[in-house]
Amino acid sequence: MIFNSYEFIVFFTLVFILYWFVLDKTSKTQNSLLLIASLVFFGWTDWRFLIVLIFNILFNYFLAKKIYKENKEKIKIRILWIGIIINVGVLGYYKYFNFFYENFVDVFHVFGSDLTFSPLQIIIPLGISFFTFQTLGYILDVFYEEVEPYSDILLFSTYVTFFPKILSGPIERAQKFIPQIVNKRTFNYNMAVDGLRQILWGVFAKMVIAENCAEIVNPIFNNYQNESGNTLLIGASFYAIQLYADFSGYSNMAIGVSKLFGIDLMRNFATPFFSTNISDFWRKWHMSLTTWMMDYIFTPLSFTLRRFKKLGLIFSIILTFLIVGLWHGANWTFVVFGALHGIYFIPLVLTGSMNKSSIVAKDRFLPSLVEIIKMASLFYLITLTSIFFRSKQVSDAIEYIQIIFSKSLFSYPVAFINANVFSVIFLIFIYFTIEWFHRTKSHDFEISNKPVYVRWTLYIGLFVFLILFGKSSDTFIYFQF
Template sequence: MSQNILLLGASVFFYAWADWRFLALLVVSTLLNFFLGLKIHESEEDRKRSVFLYLGLIFNVGLLLYFKYFNFFYEGFFELLSAFGNTSEYSALRILLPLGISFFTFQTLGYLIDVFNEEIEPSKNLLDFSIFVTFFPKILSGPIERAAAFIPQLQEKRSFSYPVFVDGLRQILWGLFAKIVIAENCATVANLIYNNYENEPGSALILGTFFYAIQLYADFSGYSNMAIGVSKLFGIQLMRNFSTPFFSTNISDFWRKWHISLTTWMMDYVFTPLSFTWRRWQKRGLILSIITTFVLVGFWHGANWTFVVYGFLHGIYFIPLVYSGKMNTSEIVAIGKWLPSIKELLKMLSLFVLIMLTDVFFRASNVGTAFEYLKKIFSKSLFDFPTSLLNGTVLFTTLLIALYVCIEWINREKKHDFEISKYNIYIRWFSYIFIFILILFFGRSAETFIYFQF
């Protein structure tokens, strides 16, 4: 119990340190969802169980709608009125976004639904449930944990394990390298291009999309690795959130390996009910379920039409897989081999380019800017030489990316991207020192992570 009290104290302190203004909201959310879970389980009548579930859904979804999406719908309403001649003036409300709200509300939503469906029993220990909601490594940017996997770990005494502790440190080191060396160096180049895209040729813009795609992946997977690594130091295993997604050969495989905790949550609680409801429409119903799910995946990221378009496009990319019957195929590329086949390589590259171009919507401030950016990429200037990018920073960042990709390729069959425990001690220590030197000399300061805004 003392271990759990320490974890809860550390988690509350961490969240208060990050933003104390919403600590009361986190406490209220934790208490309400805890008691609703008990009420759903204790109620014998289906009607009462449904009432308590709907109260939880209204509360949790209501938090998201108010804090994250109110201004989006508010502004949209007045824009719609203006289209019909209403010229009333309005101004957006200044609503602060609580840190981690998208993550902890999804966790509690999933918890209540699982209790309602009798897939798990509710936690009867407020201390355990509070840690499930507030556990500091994951509360700001995930992974989005399931109660069935997380809470049982709190109910057992956790003993020190040297291999697990070292593996946690290893993941922290790799996550730190991904964030401040790869992501931040890529950001330097990508920001320069995106902020001045009107004056750059298409060849520079395509490079900007490349560096941003790598930045986005390194930033978020870096955080996930650090969160998982820190959690291991406390004897708690979080779910893997990224599994070398850029080595995927189709879009379905990509989403099984990218932001895994969000994808599986959406598949279980959105896609599965929708596909069951629309099953009479066969493949058309399946496609509609997929597109709806991914529109919500996109919208989950933020109150902007760019994210809606981002999710919609990813849903559209599934259509060929649905009609070819290959939607459920997933495999590790070139298992047991050093190099992929030409066919595998072409599939990986073509998928990466597709995702890279779609990320323009993720990065752009609005849909119009995204289309302007893409339009310029596919202009004649795509074949111009990007002289503005011919400098040491860009070339060296490219070399760092190559190293990053090579290490991830070598470890693509392992439990995480820097799982080198099977190598001899000299290789391991050389790897640690080498990565540490790169962090020390080539790391850039970073104020925050991209996914903190979600």
């Protein structure tokens, strides 16, 4: 069940009516409804996924309480490690077992072993990376005394399963989410309207931008060996935009739907393509994952290696991004993707500019020439790296990039240029223009302070684009993670 489907509209409408007009008497009834609805939503594809989810909830609920009650530091650390090993172990089994098993067999083949690889038929529960990281963060926060464990299992279960975020995030902190559902929610008109705006913007990004880009991208990547270098570069550029529009579109829909229930989720994207360096890009791209990785991986690791100064910092960054890459999937392409992003930080570390960030064209209508060059350079660096993200094998990505930088890069892409491509470029221009004017706002379509006629012109305009150019899709790219 995806946000831009008819079945979700029916599901959401029913839950919304029950939430605000039938079961709105107490926080307990509201949370009970959200929990039941979330379990139905999560188990819609395959009810067996619920077994993993319910285990995750119960295990981490009781483990956190055990950590908090334990007074002996050594025992507390052991309990924490049990929690980490079991959480990561469950995630590893479902998501990475076949990957590591296959590579284990390949290593033995080098030494002449006749061991064969027969992959297990493992069905990966949707959203397992997201809800596992949420609960891992929770027990770590309890261990570090950032939060006390919640005694109300209904609150905790609602936090873990809340349906707008369970499949593809954002990865929420318990101490931010749970206080919002402790008391009974009352309908907030302004919050609901803002949520509808984000949903509209997310649907536009997914169905108009991402899906139209996909129609250009898929044939190019599927037939890349027979395409020219410039066609491949253009295809990779469209893919970078598709990936962003697809995932940020989902995030905006998730946040918007959540606002309709009176709950505010953290922002997950903040116009990352208007960044001028890789550090600023990752502050604005998949922000909930970046924050999680910085807090629980990078910060303790860099603190441990602080005596090695810049070398320790570089090692911490690269290792963190290797984990970021592997988090995305069980494939060496994701490992390379993460490693490259980590390597891109090295010049910033050496020059001491890693933490420097500024809003592009602050208090100005247009960016300077220097800012344009930096943004364009970063975009194409991200674009080339995203080829690994899209490819099935590392060798495919390398060959794709080799063709880009062949002599055919300077030929004219005759077969590629057509009316459809120009219409998609026009749509992308509209998309990023609106983002540009809202780069300092709380989200990309925050237009509450604009005059009524401007707001309704934008609403109608987006609806027209959806009718004329919108395309249906049965999944989101990040569902596979």
